Every structure is written in structure tokens, then in C-alpha cells.
Amino acid sequence: MAPLAAAAARAQDREAELRRVARVATVMMDGDECKRVVTPRALAAMFAENPKDKWAASDDYNVDAPTFIRVKKTLIRLSRLAPFPCDVNLWLPLAAKPGKVHIAIRNANELSQFWTWGALHQDAHPAMKTVLETGGIQAVSEKPGLTSVLAPVYDSLGAVVGLVEVVARSKPDTHENVR
Amino acid sequence: MVRLLWLTALAATLVRGDEVAWWPENVRPDPFGEAVRADQGASRDRPKVTALTGSRAGYLSAQVVIRLDRPQPYHLEFRLEDKTGKLQLDVFREWFHFSEWDKSYYPDALIPIQHPYDSSIPESDNKIAKQTTQAFWVDIWAPADTEPGEYSVRAILRNGSRGRREARLRLRITDLVTPPEDAVTIDHNSYGSSFLADQYPRLASPYEDGAFFQSDDFFRLIHSYHRLFYEHRGTFHQLGYGHGGKVGPEFAPALEGSGANRHVASWDMYDRHYGPLLDGSAFKETRRGARPIPFVYLPVNPEWPASFVNWGEPGYDAEFTRVLGEMESHFRKNNWVNTRFEMFFNHKKRYKAFPWDGDEVRFPDDNAFFKKYGQLLKESIPPDSPVKFVFRADVSWAMERQFEELKNTVTMWVASGSMLSWMKDAPKLLRDRGEFLWHYSGPPPVTQSAVSITKQILRTWIWRVNGYVHWLTVNPGPDPWFHFDGGGTTLVYSGDRFGLRDPIPSIRLKCQRNALQDLALLQSLRVSRAEVSTAFNGTQPDEWWSQEPERAHRPPYEWTNPDLEAVSRVVDARLENIDPAAWNRVRELIYQKK
Numbered sequence: 001m002a003p004l005a006a007a008a009a010r011a012q013d014r015e016a017e018l019r020r021v022a023r024v025a026t027v028m029m030d031g032d033e034c035k036r037v038v039t040p041r042a043l044a045a046m047f048a049e050n051p052k053d054k055w056a057a058s059d060d061y062n063v064d065a066p067t068f069i070r071v072k073k074t075l076i077r078l079s080r081l082a083p084f085p086c087d088v089n090l091w092l093p094l095a096a097k098p099g100k101v102h103i104a105i106r107n108a109n110e111l112s113q114f115w116t117w118g119a120l121h122q123d124a125h126p127a128m129k130t131v132l133e134t135g136g137i138q139a140v141s142e143k144p145g146l147t148s149v150l151a152p153v154y155d156s157l158g159a160v161v162g163l164v165e166v167v168a169r170s171k172p173d174t175h176e177n178v179r
Numbered sequence: 180m181v182r183l184l185w186l187t188a189l190a191a192t193l194v195r196g197d198e199v200a201w202w203p204e205n206v207r208p209d210p211f212g213e214a215v216r217a218d219q220g221a222s223r224d225r226p227k228v229t230a231l232t233g234s235r236a237g238y239l240s241a242q243v244v245i246r247l248d249r250p251q252p253y254h255l256e257f258r259l260e261d262k263t264g265k266l267q268l269d270v271f272r273e274w275f276h277f278s279e280w281d282k283s284y285y286p287d288a289l290i291p292i293q294h295p296y297d298s299s300i301p302e303s304d305n306k307i308a309k310q311t312t313q314a315f316w317v318d319i320w321a322p323a324d325t326e327p328g329e330y331s332v333r334a335i336l337r338n339g340s341r342g343r344r345e346a347r348l349r350l351r352i353t354d355l356v357t358p359p360e361d362a363v364t365i366d367h368n369s370y371g372s373s374f375l376a377d378q379y380p381r382l383a384s385p386y387e388d389g390a391f392f393q394s395d396d397f398f399r400l401i402h403s404y405h406r407l408f409y410e411h412r413g414t415f416h417q418l419g420y421g422h423g424g425k426v427g428p429e430f431a432p433a434l435e436g437s438g439a440n441r442h443v444a445s446w447d448m449y450d451r452h453y454g455p456l457l458d459g460s461a462f463k464e465t466r467r468g469a470r471p472i473p474f475v476y477l478p479v480n481p482e483w484p485a486s487f488v489n490w491g492e493p494g495y496d497a498e499f500t501r502v503l504g505e506m507e508s509h510f511r512k513n514n515w516v517n518t519r520f521e522m523f524f525n526h527k528k529r530y531k532a533f534p535w536d537g538d539e540v541r542f543p544d545d546n547a548f549f550k551k552y553g554q555l556l557k558e559s560i561p562p563d564s565p566v567k568f569v570f571r572a573d574v575s576w577a578m579e580r581q582f583e584e585l586k587n588t589v590t591m592w593v594a595s596g597s598m599l600s601w602m603k604d605a606p607k608l609l610r611d612r613g614e615f616l617w618h619y620s621g622p623p624p625v626t627q628s629a630v631s632i633t634k635q636i637l638r639t640w641i642w643r644v645n646g647y648v649h650w651l652t653v654n655p656g657p658d659p660w661f662h663f664d665g666g667g668t669t670l671v672y673s674g675d676r677f678g679l680r681d682p683i684p685s686i687r688l689k690c691q692r693n694a695l696q697d698l699a700l701l702q703s704l705r706v707s708r709a710e711v712s713t714a715f716n717g718t719q720p721d722e723w724w725s726q727e728p729e730r731a732h733r734p735p736y737e738w739t740n741p742d743l744e745a746v747s748r749v750v751d752a753r754l755e756n757i758d759p760a761a762w763n764r765v766r767e768l769i770y771q772k773k
Contacts, residue, residue: 053740059576060736061529062542068534069490076488087423106531108482110423120529175392178371178420178427 011170014084015139015147018166021081022137022151025088025164028074031155034090034162036067037104046120047096057120063104072105075164079107085172087111090153092162093132099124104162110177111167113140113148131163145170196248199255199336201348202314203228204240204690205629205759209284210275210305212246212312216283217628220759230349232770236323237357237696240689241348242273243315243334247300254337256295257317265325266350268332269318270294273686274672275305276663278626285625287685288659288672289316295337306661316689319350320466327354353770359467361695362702363639364646366414366474366617367670369653371427375400378655378673382680392429396680398451401429402461403681404653405472407671410465411684411692412699416476416648418525423532424482431478432509434502441484441498443505457515471517477568479503479522479552481533496555503559510566519615521571521591522556524549539595541576541736546584553588569615576735582608591615593648596638597747601727606643617646622687624665632687633694633715633762634754640698641708641720653682694762700769714764716757725750 038061045060075088089112090105101124103115114125127138131150138150146169153162169176202208206218206226213219214226225244233239247253259268271289278285284307292315301310319332330350337343376383376391379400383391391397401417408415419430429452435444455461459469481487484502489495510520524537535545553570560568570588574581575595579602582592592609596618599605609616618639623631639647655672656664670691671682701711708720726749730742 050739055740058529059541059740063528063534065534065544069487072534073488073490076486103531106423108423108425108532110421110425110532118529174389174428175371175373175376177423177425178373178430179418 011141011147014168014170015141015149017082017084018086018147018149018168019137019139021078021086021088022149022164022166024081025078025166026151026153028078029090029153029162029164030071030074031153031159031161033067033071034092034104034153035155037063037071037090037092038102039064043094043096046094046102058118061120068105072107075105075107078164078166082166082168084168085109086166086168089115089165089167090162091128091165093124094121097121099129101128109169111146111169112165113143113146113167114165128163132160135160197246197336197342197344199243199245199334199344199346200225201228201334201346202226202242202244203759203763204242204693205762207286207629207686208242208244208312208314209286210307210310210312212244215285217626218759226759228348230351231319232351232353233319233321234353234355234357234696234700234769235321235325235327236359237321238693239319239321239350240693241317243317243346244312245300245315245336246312248311250300252297252299254295254297255315256335256337258333258335259319260331260333263326265322266330267320267322268294269320270296271316271318271684272296272302273314273316274660275307275310276625276659276666277661278663278665280624280626280665283626285663286314287625287666287687289684289686289689290674290677291679291683316686318689321352322466323356325352327352355700355769357696358699358703360699361412362698363636363644363695364414364473364617365412365636365639365691365695366416366646366648367408367652368416368418368648368650370418370651371421372397372401372417372429374653379675379680381675381678393448398429400680401452402455404671405456405461406465407682407684409462409467409470411688412695413688413691414472414474416474418476418523419478420480420483420525422526422530424480424487424526426478426480426483430476431483432502432506434484437486437498438489438494439497439501441501443502443509446509454513457510457513457518459517471515473517474519474521477506477520477522480524480526481537487533496558499555500559503556507560507564507566507568511564516565516567519567519569519591521569522552523571523573524552525573538573539575540572540581543577543580543584543734546577546581549585550588553585573619576738578602579605579731580735586612589614591617593617593619596620596635597743599642599644600725600747600750601731603724610643615646616644617648618642618644619648619650621667622649622652622670624667625663625687626665628757628759629686629690630757630759630762632691634757636691636694636698637711637715637765638723640702641712641723690762697762697766697769701765704769706768710768711765714768715761716754718753722753723750
């Protein structure tokens with residue numbers, strides 16, 4: 001097989017593995033728990049602008065630790081379903097600001113195609129909007145070497161309340177994000 | 180013959196305004212012959228220095244500034260008048276960085292040169308239109324066995340037979356010997372090691388697929404950074420993991436297994452990295468001599484050595500205590516017993532990987548995690564171990580409460596300077612408990628006066644705390660050479676641009692080193708803090724502290740950054756506008772009685 005064709009085949013295999021993890025994630029993730037990860041105080045502070053203190057919202061960011069831990073453990077276990085280094089991140093929409101999302105839990109490799117470093121909230125990527133609106137699984141490969149599969153997270157009422165980003169790098173970099 | 184012809188040609192080109200002069204270390208020239216604005220004192224005259232006094236086992240420093248009225252080549256040489264042959268001369272060319280902040284030039288990076296030195300003005304690589312002036316930093320090293328007495332060094336600007344210029348600097352070496360131990364520890368922090376590949380493309384590019392990070396070149400370069408800071412009387416830290424807990428392979432032993440079977444599989448990378456630092460052999464060729472590094476980060480974080488997936492369960496404790504126990508055993512076996520191994524947590528909730536702040540706790544519930552890790556560390560290490568493990572916490576908002584609540588857990592505190600400024604009792608409280616207290620801030624940018632780097636050193640000593648951390652010291656920004664961001668995150672530069680395989684120092688690092696030498700001497704001579712602060716800026720030590728704000732009585736998660744800035748502003752105002760001679764007056768306290 002020519003090198004390019006081989007690379008394309010590997011990418012397809014990688015995406016297929018990530019899709020498999022994403023489908024399991026949709027089943028395993030507890031959306032009601034996910035909604036309780038960030039404290040109400042931190043959510044309220046997230047959009048409060050203080051021109052004299054640009055770090056106020058970040059300083060006030062807080063989570064409910066027991067809930068965070070339970071959800072994170074599930075994300076870690078999900079990532080171990082992949083036969084290569086992989087992160088599963090939790091993204092949640094922000095009810096106070098339609099169209100905005102925030103990353104609630106990240107993992108060891110700190111991989112994401114979407115997170116702006118340090119941002120508490122950001123615009124939802126079109127693929128995220130699709131997931132949140134339709135419940136469909138979406139694959140994104142926009143940043144070189146990274147593949148993400150986005151899948152919905154449901155609560156007990158059957159509503160899509162968030163999404164997971166199952167993400168891997170084609171060639172693991174031992175020094176990326178060690179900083 | 181070629182050289183003679185060149186000199187003859189040069190002689191014909193020099194004109195009356197050409198000069199060579201010695202400038203003091205703390206007044207930096209610009210490329211046009213004036214002192215940079217931040218270093219100008221009351222007088223706008225060009226500063227000159229004709230004599231230096233120093234101690235043995237220490238450096239004396241000054242700058243040679245040459246000025247040529249029009250573009251032309253030059254030849255500069257130095258003649259040390261020292262019959263004993265003990266003194267050693269290190270000469271560096273000063274790079275003029277163009278600061279984007281104020282569209283001005285500042286010298287900072289110091290490029291080691293061989294002398295005699297032949298070049299031209301304008302300096303071709305610095306690319307400054309209408310440059311008339313080039314500066315050189317000169318270090319004179321006086322070993323401990325130097326005979327006290329008078330020496331001198333001449334800087335000779337070769338004009339050929341008719342136009343030669345010369346400036347002489349007299350050196351008086353006293354019988355004092357600079358103590359090897361510093362009065363305070365000045366630390367230089369950094370994160371990871373990927374910056375090395377970025378900043379040394381010539382060194383790293385021959386390697387493919389990450390092989391650089393396993394190469395001898397890589398480890399030699401890391402050790403070179405340690406040596407550079409060590410030679411400047413500082414320590415160097417590299418944090419080896421990310422906010423999500425990923426550990427760089429050279430910062431930790433390789434592990435395998437999980438739960439009860441988690442164990443160290445290989446020490447290879449760890450030992451190549453740390454072995455020469457922990458036994459001191461990395462420093463054997465330095466003037467200060469071989470000595471193990473005094474502090475080092477451990478790779479411990481919530482995801483290493485135990486996986487967070489097991490947090491709160493027996494498996495987490497088993498993974499943690501077994502691997503830490505193996506580390507203790509390995510360190511003991513290698514007799515690495517002179518270094519303090521720091522368990523330190525750098526993550527923050529805002530970076531979304533863990534549910535508690537390891538760095539700068541703001542919410543009191545987070546202290547429970549510290550207590551758990553303190554307990555795990557104690558369970559991992561035999562009580563009679565000669566290996567020194569410390570639990571380090573970098574603290575700000577909640578520090579006053581943490582000093583009490585985490586008593587017997589945290590043993591090394593690195594505190595926000597602005598918040599520590601109203602806790603005058605804290606240094607004694609922690610010292611009496613046998614704990615370390617450092618404070619932190621960042622390096623002053625080049626746009627501040629050259630003497631400003633001495634302020635935090637002096638504050639550390641006046642406050643009677645053990646040390647100070649420049650939080651980031653190896654990041655000169657994307658283009659320090661022609662579009663400089665000011666250097667607030669660096670005190671060293673890559674030598675790659677100049678064909679060097681090592682980092683190069685800065686003027687600020689040199690000024691800091693010289694101040695540390697002086698402080699070690701002042702402490703050994705029992706000069707009082709009041710004498711020193713008075714000499715520095717006419718203050719008393721109490722004026723280096725601030726008043727406790729009303730806010731301090733409310734929970735720390737209700738404070739804001741402006742609250743804190745208002746407090747520190749009072750003290751900062753007293754330390755602003757330090758005149759260029761401030762540290763000279765401090766230094767004179769050492770020698771006025773000699």
C-alpha cells in the first residue's frame with residue numbers, strides 16, 4: 001500500500017475506534033450528574049465582567065468535587081477503551097448564553113480541537129451545535145493530526161444536556177502539553 | 180601581514196570623537212551612546228567608572244562602551260595587569276533588543292566573545308541604523324586564593340599607531356572571601372522542556388520523531404541551564420508535568436502495572452536527567468564547584484504515580500505509596516540526600532482537569548486534598564529516611580488560613596509576595612516550625628531600571644524569608660532580538676542564534692548575581708537590615724511591609740485582585756524610582772570599613 005493510502009487507512013481506523021468509544025460514552029454518561037459539576041456561584045460569575053479585575057471569573061471558578069470526581073472517572077475509563085492514547089472531554093452548553101459552551105472536564109493528555117486555552121466559555125463549534133440539537137454523532141478533523149468524535153450526553157428526561165469530545169492524535173507527542 | 184594592513188587602514192579612519200570608556204554595571208547604554216532612560220539618574224552625563232572594589236571568590240563587573248562617530252571596523256582588546264595570574268576575564272557583547280513597549284533599545288542578552296575582538300559599527304547582526312555605540316559586559320573573577328591588592332584592566336580600542344584609545348579600570352581585591360552560601364535562595368522557574376527544541380533549532384533539527392528528547396544533546400542542554408543559573412548563584416526548577424497530569428518522560432521513572440502491581444519499570448531517563456544534578460557532577464567544571472542541586476520538583480501530581488481513576492479507593496493509595504517508596508529507595512541507594520524533593524501541585528480548577536486547586540488555593544474545601552496527599556507521602560517514606568522530601572504549596576488567597584490548617588502537612592511555602600506583604604509574623608512562625616518560606620513574582624522587564632532586579636532580593640532578605648522565585652525565566656518571547664516583549668518572563672536566552680549550544684546570560688542576571696554576592700558578604704559581616712535598607716533607598720525595614728487590609732478578615736474567596744493591588748501599591752510606591760546608585764550604596768557598606 002502506498003504511504004498516503006496507508007495513512008488514510010490508519011486515520012479511518014482511528015476515527016472508527018473513536019466512534020466506538022463515543023457511542024459507549026453516550027450510554028454511560030449521566031447527564032444529570034454532568035449538570036451538577038460546576039457550582040451555581042461559578043456559573044453566575046462566568047459571564048460577570050469586571051473591568052478592574054479580568055481574572056475575577058477564573059478566580060471564582062469552582063466545581064462540586066464529589067460530582068466532578070465521579071464524572072471524571074467515567075471519562076477516564078471511556079478513554080481506556082481506545083487502543084491508543086485518547087482523551088474524553090466533557091462539554092456543556094451554557095443556558096444563560098445560548099450558543100456558548102464550556103469545557104467542564106479535561107484529561108491527562110489535554111487534547112482538544114476546540115478548547116481555547118484558559119477560556120471559561122466560548123462559542124459552540126458548528127459540529128457541537130449539531131450534536132446538541134440533533135443528538136447525532138459528529139467527527140471533526142480540522143487541526144493537523146487530531147481527530148475528534150463528538151457524541152451527545154443525555155439526562156434522565158432524555159434531553160441532550162452536553163457532549164463528549166473523544167479525541168486522539170495520529171502521532172502521540174510525549175512532550176505536548178507538559179508545561 | 181594582513182592584520183597589520185587592516186590596523187593601518189583602521190587608524191586612518193578614526194576621528195576625535197571616538198572613545199572607549201568603562202561604565203558601571205547598573206547603567207546600561209543604548210546603541211547611540213546615551214544611558215537608557217530607565218537608568219538615567221539626576222545627571223544626564225555619561226557615567227564613568229574608574230575603579231572597582233571586590234572580594235575573593237566573587238566577581239567584579241563593569242561595562243566597556245565604545246563609541247565611533249561613523250561606521251567603521253574596530254579592534255578591541257583587554258589587558259589584565261595581574262602578576263599573580265589569578266584573575267580571570269569573561270567578556271560578553273551586549274545585544275541591543277528593540278522593545279515593542281516603548282520603541283526603544285535596551286541591552287540585555289550577553290553573547291560570550293573571545294578577545295581581542297574584531298568587528299564593526301554598526302554591528303552587522305544587530306541591524307541598528309545609525310548605531311554609534313557598542314557595549315561589552317566584563318566579568319572579572321577573583322578566585323578565593325587571589326592575593327589581596329591592586330590590579331587593573333585596560334580596554335584598548337585599536338586605532339592603529341595614531342588613533343588608539345584606551346581606558347583603564349583599577350581593581351582592588353580585598354581580603355574578604357565571598358561566602359559560598361547565599362543569604363537567600365533565588366530560584367528560576369520553568370515549565371517542561373519542549374521550549375528547548377523550539378529555542379535550539381540547530382541542535383534539535385538533526386533528530387527526527389522526538390529523538391532529540393532522548394539524546395545526550397538534550398540532557399547536556401538541560402544541565403547547561405542548571406550550570407548557568409548556578410554560576411549566577413541561583414537555582415533552577417523545571418516542572419515536569421502538565422495541568423492535566425501528563426508527565427514528560429525525562430521527569431519521572433517509567434511505570435508499569437496498575438493497582439497493587441504499579442511499580443517502576445525503568446530509571447533510565449530519570450537518571451540521565453537528574454543523576455548528575457543530584458550528585459553534583461554536572462557542576463564539577465564550574466567556578467563554584469560540584470554541588471548537588473538544593474531543590475527539585477517531583478513529578479507527583481493527581482494523575483501520577485497513581486491514576487486519578489482510582490482516587491479515593493485503596494488502589495490509588497497503593498499505587499502512590501508503592502512508587503513513592505521505590506523512589507525513596509532509589510534516591511537513598513544513590514546517596515541523593517542533599518536535595519529537597521518537592522511534592523508540588525500546580526493544577527487549577529480553571530484548567531478543568533481536577534476538582535481542586537493545587538496552586539493558589541482560594542476555596543477552603545481544597546485543603547482536604549492537601550491533607551490526603553500529606554498523609555500518603557508520610558505513608559510512603561520511612562520515618563528515618565535520609566532522603567529529604569518536602570511538601571511544597573504555592574499559596575496566595577488562602578495562605579494565612581493554610582499556614583494553620585496545613586500545619587504538619589505542607590513544609591515548604593511559596594507565597595504571593597503581595598499577600599505575604601501584610602503577614603509580618605509569618606516568616607518567624609514558619610521558621611520556628613522548621614518550614615521553608617519563599618515568595619514569588621516575575622523578573623523585572625528591561626524597561627525598568629537595571630537596579631530594579633535587586634529589589635526582590637533585598638525584600639527577601641529584609642523579610643527574613645528563605646527564598647524568592649522568578650516564576651518564569653526561560654521564555655524570551657517569539658522574537659527577543661528585534662521585537663522584544665520586555666523580558667518579563669526570561670533572564671536567559673538561547674545561544675543558538677550565535678552558533679552556541681548553550682543558554683547565554685543577561686545583564687539582569689549578572690546584576691542579580693552581583694547583588695547576591697554582596698548580600699552574602701553583608702550577612703557574614705553582620706551588617707544590619709536597617710543599615711542596608713537605609714543605604715538602598717532611605718527606608719526602614721518596617722516600611723517594606725504593608726498594613727493588613729480590612730478585607731483580610733473576610734473569606735479569601737470574596738477578595739478581588741484590585742483589593743490586593745491596593746495593598747501592595749503602598750509598598751511598591753516606596754520602592755519605585757530606585758536611583759541607579761542604590762545598590763552601589765549597599766555595596767559600599769561592605770567595603771567602607773576595609
